[in-house]
Each structure stands twice: as structure tokens, then as C-alpha cells.
Amino acid sequence: MGGQGGGVLTDWIVALAEAQGFAAQSTSVPGVAQRTGATIYYVEMLPPRDGVAPILSLMPTPGDVDVVIAAEMMEAGRSILRGLVTPDRTVMIASTHRSLAVSEKEVPGDGIGDPLAVIDAADFAAKRTIAFDMEALASQNGSVISAALFGVLAAAGVLPFDRAAFEATIKAGGRGAEASLRAFDAAYARAREKPREEVAAFPRKRIDALPDFAGHPSLDKLVGRIRAEFPDVAHGLLFAGVKRLVDFQDPAYADEYLDRLGALLGRDREHGGASRDFAFTVTAAKYVAVAMAYDDVIRVADLKARAARFARVRAEVGAKGDQIVYTTEYMHPRMDEVCGTLPKGLGQWIEDRPTLFSSLDRLVNRGRRVRTGTVLWFLGLYLVSSLRGTRRGTLRHHRERLHREAWLATATGLLSPNYDLAVEALNCRRLVKGYSDTHVRGLSKFDRVMAAVPLLAGREDGADWLRRLRQAALMDEQGIALDGALKTIATL
Structure with a gap:
């Protein structure tokens, strides 16, 4: 026990x-x-x-x-x-x-x-x-x-x-x-x-089928686009991506996602994607949505302030109707996250002044235990989450967009010489997750793995080696296994 x-x-x-x-x-x-x-x-x-x-x-x-x-x-x-x-x-x-x-x-x-x-x-x-x-x-x-x-x-x-x-x-x-x-x-x-039940090695993934209607004109338009513009094999993941991005931002942001996937599908068709069940497009449907729905301060505040989360916590602890449940969150913001939430120009202006940045970081960069059930802390999180409408103009969004486009340019550039390697390059986005220090570590590993792509582009087994690199990067937080794998790649 x-x-x-x-x-x-x-x-x-x-x-x-x-x-x-x-x-x-x-x-x-x-x-x-x-x-x-x-x-x-x-x-x-x-x-x-x-x-x-x-x-x-x-x-x-x-x-x-x-x-x-x-x-x-x-x-x-x-x-x-x-x-x-x-x-x-x-x-x-x-x-x-x-x-x-x-x-x-x-x-x-x-x-x-x-x-x-x-x-x-x-x-x-x-x-x-x-x-x-x-x-x-x-x-x-x-x-x-x-x-x-x-x-x-x-x-x-x-x-x-x-x-x-x-x-x-x-x-x-x-x-x-x-x-x-x-x-x-x-x-x-x-x-x-029935004393025994079947046990699966991995949790079963559930992807909702594409519905006929979503119940709102803007959402119905998105569903219609998926059905009309994309192959059936990609419908489930595209619908999941659209739902995620509408929840993250708004229907217009999800429409932007479909525009980007449409361009990738065109490149996929040009390089024989139909004969490969559009593996490049299907993989992009998942990881482009993940990249666009990045975890920033606004997203974290939004998730923590939702009524559904409070209800889930109450259900998990078995609270009765007349009982009060307080959730204490541990938060450790850095000035990096504050600047990322500011308008692009202002955030960049502060970062370009190391003395000012360090002084502000000393005020911000410390651990806090936040009781989200109290009025003041809930209002604070709610106000931060309400900044969603300004997200497209923030420094963090600008950087995420540039990084995303550079990644997709690398992947699409591999379609002609090595289709399988292009798919694996998309899969490498799995390395980027979380926010704050977790995001920085994941992004560093992602960049190191992608830096090895030029060495693998001309190899028939390039996709297998890139997959090994990604698996090595996921083995430990310190990146020890990745260091060894990169040394091996350098000797090929």
C-alpha cells in the first residue's frame, strides 16, 4: 500500500x-x-x-x-x-x-x-x-x-x-x-x-470524430473547412487542433491554424503524400496545434481560474456541498514571463536594458503560495487570464511565431530529399512543453536535436537517427543521454 x-x-x-x-x-x-x-x-x-x-x-x-x-x-x-x-x-x-x-x-x-x-x-x-x-x-x-x-x-x-x-x-x-x-x-x-481485466500497455487515445455541426456559425465554418479541404485521414486530429485553439484563443486563431495546415498539405501533395497516407499533414495537424497553443502566463492563469477546475478538485477530494475547499498553488514567475506578457515593443525594451531587467527580476522572481479560492488571488488570476485578447501583440507570441515558422520551414525543406525525416522533424516538437524553466529546458533540447538535421538529411536512415535523438532527449532532464547521442551522430 x-x-x-x-x-x-x-x-x-x-x-x-x-x-x-x-x-x-x-x-x-x-x-x-x-x-x-x-x-x-x-x-x-x-x-x-x-x-x-x-x-x-x-x-x-x-x-x-x-x-x-x-x-x-x-x-x-x-x-x-x-x-x-x-x-x-x-x-x-x-x-x-x-x-x-x-x-x-x-x-x-x-x-x-x-x-x-x-x-x-x-x-x-x-x-x-x-x-x-x-x-x-x-x-x-x-x-x-x-x-x-x-x-x-x-x-x-x-x-x-x-x-x-x-x-x-x-x-x-x-x-x-x-x-x-x-x-x-x-x-x-x-x-x-470477472476476476481479471485486460490491461493495456498504454492508455487508449480518444480522438473525437468530425461532427456534422458544432452548434455555432463560426465553429461550423471551421468544421466545414476541415471536411472540404483536407483528407479524411487528418480530420480527427484537425478537429482536435481546432478545439484546442478555439479554447486557447478564439475561432479566428483556429482559422489561421487551418490556413497554415492547408499550405503544408499542398507541399505534402507535391511530394507524394497521398501515397503515404499524408503522414506529414497528419503529424503537422497535431504538433502545429501544440505549438500554437503554447503555455504562457495568460494560459496558466486561465486554466487555474476556471470553474471546471474548482469542480474537479472538489470531486477529487470528495468535498460535500457545505464544505469549503482551498487550493494552494506554488508559483514562481520570472521577469522573462512578465516581459513575454507585455506588448512586443515594451517587453523587448525592458529586456534590452539588463540593469533595469535585473532590478525588476529581483522583485518578481520568488516563489509564492497562492490560494486561488480567496477573492484577491482569484481576481488576480482572472485579470491575467483576461489578457487573452492582447496575446497576439505580446513579445512571447512574436517569438513563438518566429520559432514555429523556422521549424516548419526546416521540416518542409526535407520533404523532397527525405520525406520520412521531414515527418520526424515535425515529431520533434514534442520536446517543447510547459512554461518557465520547463519550457526553457525543452526548447534547448529541441534546438539541439534540430541542429543535427543537416547531418542526417542525406542519409536513408536519417529518420531513424532523428527518432533516436528525440528519444534520448526525453530520457532525462539533464540531457546526458542526448549528449551521448549527439556525439554518436557527429561520428557518422
């Missing part, structure tokens, strides 16, 4: 055993910190023999564990690695949802562990495996995962106690018993009916 109610579940199991006349003992070894190390709870139980209480162990012994319960997928994998799961004895109960560890989150690219590896290992290592999304089931029933895990334990039939004894244990807890029983019942039924 890793902060998902392991103590409650452990107490239930011990109380259940003792109520049935068993001697039971629980121990725990806490993790280092949230999601860097999970707390291991160990419960051992035995019936007294001839009136003599058994001597119980403080820690599990590999090869001598009957049940392993993991409240998260990778915790199941760690249990297997520790040798606690054995094929002749252990029943593995695991929730298939993910609560990402810090080591997974800190990777610039996709650092998420492979759940299929855990499932395959469990099939080999465990006597029997029960695995499905118990977190979602518990949430649907207004409870927490510990209640669902307890229900699955009852359904597994490993312990010599009937279902009524499990339910009585929950009822004895008093507070929250009704919701816990709902989750218990749902998990019990699910474990009996």
Missing part, C-alpha cells in the same frame, strides 16, 4: 481474524515519502492450538506468504521482485490503476512503467491472480480502495471466514460504513464474476 488506506485495511483484517477466534498480529514498514516508497503492511494469523497462543513473525518470509494485496499496479510488481509471491502458495490481489511514482513523473518523456510486464510476471509467479481497477470501482461507490480490496479478499476465498464476518467487521467500524459496504459488495461481485 502507498497511502491508500493500508492502515484501515490492516485493522479490518486483524479485527476479522480476532473476531473469529484467531490470534493475529500486524506490522508495518513505512515508505520514505509519498510514491517514492510504499508502506508494507504484514498480517499474520493462526488459530490457537491446545490453548497456547502462537508465536508470530514480524516480517514476511519469501515462499511463506498466502496472500499479497497491492493497492497499485507497480506495488504488485515490487512484491514479486521481493520474492513474496510464489506459484505454489500465493494469491495475488492487485488493482490495475496507476498512481505514478516520482521516478516516473520526473522523466521528460514517457517514464511510466509497463503494466504488462507486471501482469506477465504475476501469471508466472502467483498461484492465482485477481486484478482489475479497484480504485475506480471504489470511487464509483463513494468509498476508498481499502473497502474494495477487502471485498476482493473475501471473494478470493483464501481466508476461512464467510462473507458475513467480513461485512460485520466493516459495520463495527461505524463511521463511513455504509459507503464502505457498497464498495465491498461491488468488489466482491466483480471478483466473482
